[in-house]
Amino acid sequence: MVNCCGLVTVKNEPVPLKGAAVDVCVQGHVATVTSTLLYVNGEERPLEAVFVFPLPGECALCHFSAKLGDTEVVAKLQDKQKAREQYDDALSSGHQAFLLEESDQSPDVFQVNVGSLPPGESAAITLVYISELAMQADDALLFCLPAVLNPRYTPQEMDRSKMATVTSVPAGRVPYTLALSAHLSSPQPISKVESNCALEPLVYLNADKTQATVSLSSGHVFDRDVELLLYYQDAHKPTAIVEGGQDSTEPGSFMGDHVVMLSFYPEFPAAVTSSLSTCGEFIFVVDRSGSMDCRMHSGKDAKMRIESARDTLLLLLKSLPMGCFFNIYGFGSHFESFFPKSVEYKQKTVEEALKKVKGISADMDGTDILEPLKHLYSQPCIPSHPRQLFIFTDGEVGNTKQVLDLVKLNVNSHRCFSFGIGEGASTALINGLAQEGSGHAQFITGTDRMQPKVMQSLRYALQPAVKDISVDWDLPDAVSVTTLSPPLKVLFHGQRALLYAQLKGESDSPPAGGSGPDSLAGGGGEGRRARGGGPEREAAAAQPAVWSQQHTHCLHRHPQGQRTGCAGTIAPQNHTNPK
Known part of the structure; x- marks a missing residue:
């Protein structure tokens, strides 16, 4: 059992963290986060180390790598049991190896067995994940970089040996600083950025203010969560962001087809939202x-x-x-x-x-x-x-x-x-x-x-639930759509919904301008229909792993017995020695 957050030995002794750098790339309602953490083994003996870190429960981890001295290890997704066997084989052969696993009980805790770290050697760990940004009550989008996770209480009947629990780091005992920069891109103009931490001034990159950069002030001590509140103009204006398929990938495959991300703010008729009693x-x-x-x-x-x-x-x-x-x-x-x-x-x-x-x-x-x-x-x-x-x-x-x-x-x-x-x-x-x-x-x-x-x-x-939600797509005859998102269970008046879909086929019209969702409908109280207008189509480059993120969400909703094997574990692969 691991009781700390960060890089620790199998005996739960912390390995010193010397620095942390985070790059955030926000496109609309989705953020891609790249974190690089530098650790050093100051002991006179090798350490078998474990890296425990918090991630948003709904994020998709799409890259993990580590560099120990001159050796770099890049992770690859594999079946959980196969990954464990490969990790054990690599260690027994004297090779560097990493094993990354999601906690069986808490999907927001990841644990990496990083193998043996020689005396005096440094370990640079890089991880990339993608996460949707939560919408706040004042229409801001919230990006949160968690500093720590709180300890987790486990009932006595649970098997504690299968869990990775973490304890928080006391304030004032964090011996390193955090460098964080963010690149923001949105179909709508960016109004402002606020934070619970000191920020450098917001810098706009174009005249229409749809792109900007912002960073933490220098010397920030990472002793608390870092929150960025992003405010867009016309926040409730629906938009569709289309990512083109990769030219190097065969058309008709997941990566070869276009993928669209739709942000939708349905407005339901007053007759629907007031039809049922608010008394509950x-x-x-x-x-x-x-x-x-x-x-x-x-x-x-x-x-x-x-x-x-x-x-x-x-x-x-x-x-x-x-x-x-x-x-x-x-x-x-x-x-x-x-x-x-x-x-x-x-x-x-x-x-x-x-x-x-x-x-x-x-x-x-x-x-x-x-x-x-x-x-x-x-x-x-x-x-x-x-x-x-x-x-x-x-x-x-x-x-x-x-x-x-x-x-x-x-x-x-x-x-x-x-x-x-x-x-x-x-x-x-x-x-x-x-x-x-x-x-x-x-x-x-x-x-x-x-x-x-x-x-x-x-x-x-106090609102009646709007259920039986469907999306109508207005597409050229030669183009078909496959929804990647899990079915929407419920929607509230004015609540944001993010939908992902794969577009198959060819059309003379560009995906961002000539095709897209026409409307969203759902059954409200007493079987009534509620409908929202279609979005304005605005071309913008989406993150390459938008589909990967939503596919991971679908896996999270599978029954537990089906999920363990298909979700997989990242195992050591692609050992390289940089020149």
């Missing part, structure tokens, strides 16, 4: 484990996580509509509820709940979220009051897949809205809860943007 059953599940007594971030003025959860819950409670039902659960190593069952929202019950919320604390030890969820799903739903589940947690669990499987199994009885509290919250858990529960995810790392995020989730919860 609201169940709030609050993490009260010991880790919630930690600070939200490393700043001196940072609140405790449990304080932020209390503030978020108080705001939601005061904003619920009359006539609904509600209840509040707290969980840790055990769980308890404010009321034996959900009660009607009226002055007496609200005042009682508000008083109890102000008194909750992080006093329930571990983070076992599975048991309260099992209990909730065993309770009957209230007729004519759709169940809306709100979960507040720092995500410190080691059985993420079990939790998500349970939510998915019960998706027809509720919608799930999740809140990640504090820096380092598990993106795999928080985003996964919302995806499997047909809800919406939010991450709260400070007080500055808490209220709009909370109210956005409540607005979504």
Whole structure:
């Protein structure tokens, strides 16, 4: 078991990190991130090292390489068992070898066995991943570079030997600085860039302000998450970005065909969004484990996580509509509820709940979220009051897949809205809860943007779900389309949707100007149809791995028994000695 984040020995001893450089390339709503980390073995003996690092739970890792002295190792995707065997064979033969594996229980934790690092030698590790940028309540796109992951609590019945858990690095103990630069490109003009860290001035690269660069100020200490908020003009204007097929690849293959990425903001008629009663059953599940007594971030003025959860819950409670039902659960190593069952929202019950919320604390030890969820799903739903589940947690669990499987199994009885509290919250858990529960995810790392995020989730919860979503494509006769994205489960009024598709066939019209999606439709309340207008087509070069990213998303949604083998593991390949 590995208990640190970064490069460590098999005995859990940290290998010193000497520097970190990150290049971010943003195209529209997608970011390609290249990170290079330099480590040095200062010991007098070789070290068998393990590299544990956090990645966004929805990202696609598309490159990993390491250079040890004069030897460079470039990774290749292989079957998991075959990769492990090849790694063991390479080590036993005295060769340098790397093995990269995703955690079996937490998809946002990757572990790399880097083999033997000789005394005094340096190891330069480079990884490239692609991730969609989350849309915020104020229409900003959020890029987050996680500094650390929080420790993960594992229930006793789980096999801890199969997990890679990590602990956070205390603020002020990070002996290196981070250099980060970002190149931004968008069909719409870029209005501004904000950050929780000091930035150099934004530099525009063209007259229409659709391309720009920005970087962290020099000397930035990487002791907290780095967040960039990107603001585009006409943020709700649908766009389609087309990537041409590779000339060196056979037409008709995945890489030989055009791929389109569509960003869509459907607007549904008022008759649909107001047709169903907004009164539902609201169940709030609050993490009260010991880790919630930690600070939200490393700043001196940072609140405790449990304080932020209390503030978020108080705001939601005061904003619920009359006539609904509600209840509040707290969980840790055990769980308890404010009321034996959900009660009607009226002055007496609200005042009682508000008083109890102000008194909750992080006093329930571990983070076992599975048991309260099992209990909730065993309770009957209230007729004519759709169940809306709100979960507040720092995500410190080691059985993420079990939790998500349970939510998915019960998706027809509720919608799930999740809140990640504090820096380092598990993106795999928080985003996964919302995806499997047909809800919406939010991450709260400070007080500055808490209220709009909370109210956005409540607005979504008060809307009827729009389901049975389909996309109509307007294409030339010689061109066909294959959707690469997993089916959209649910959409809310004004919510962004990203769709990916592969275009097959030839046409005299360029893909960006003469073809594309005509409209998006879905069934709202009582079977009504909701429709949004088609996007303006704007030609722009998309990242070469856009399809790879969405294909990875599809793999993530396969049943667990099918996923392990096909998702694969990156194993040592292409050993080269640079001249």
